[in-house]
Amino acid sequence: MAEIDSKYLDTFPAWLRSLGEDAEKLAELLSGEALSSGARESIAGGLNYLFKSLDLIPDGIDDIGYLDDAFVLRVAADLAAAADEGNDPNASRALAALANDCETVRDFLGRDYTRLESYVKGLRKGAARGRSVADILGDASVREDFLGDVRGFAKTYEAPSFSREEKNLIKLRAFFDAKLPK
Secondary structure, three states: OOHHHHHHHHHHHHHHHHHHHHHHHHHHHHHOOOOOHHHHHHHHHHHHHOOOOOOOOOOOOOOOOOHHHHHHHHHHHHHHHHHOOOOOHHHHHHHHHHHOOHHHHHHHHHHHHHHHHHHHHHHHHOEEOOEEHHHHHHOHHHHHHHHHHHHHHHHHOOOOOOOOOHHHHHHHHHHHHHHOOO
16 A cells, blocks of 8 residues: 555545534524624535535445545635635634645645546535525524534534544545546
């Protein structure tokens, strides 16, 4: 096994374990008004992805089913950090914690990273469970319901096992290659 693959086999299980907490941190940022509208759109799109019925990797696939969610939240945080004016240092730190992981996603996906980034940008225009990003950001009651759903997800989420097998990395790359829009 290559040393670089070993790095991913160590990192990705930690991302699966922290997915619920990561979603809660982003939801907390979305509940305030400290971020720019572009940053809020990126976060809302990333969080809304958690509820898409047809996501890039079906959640039930052992070992890798929630890794696409973890990747999307990190890319959304990176996009939000780039869009934010940095007015709130606490929000900037919270975003940076996830955004810094994008380098690992970029290294892992290689040429497919730009496709993932474009996909995550497109989530700003999408909807899940009948809620668009515009609805979430434009209507306080929709936003509160949405944030309640995110908190509910975080509370009930149980990280799947992730075996340290190179075949999981191969499957993960294959899903992204096949499912990301060209």
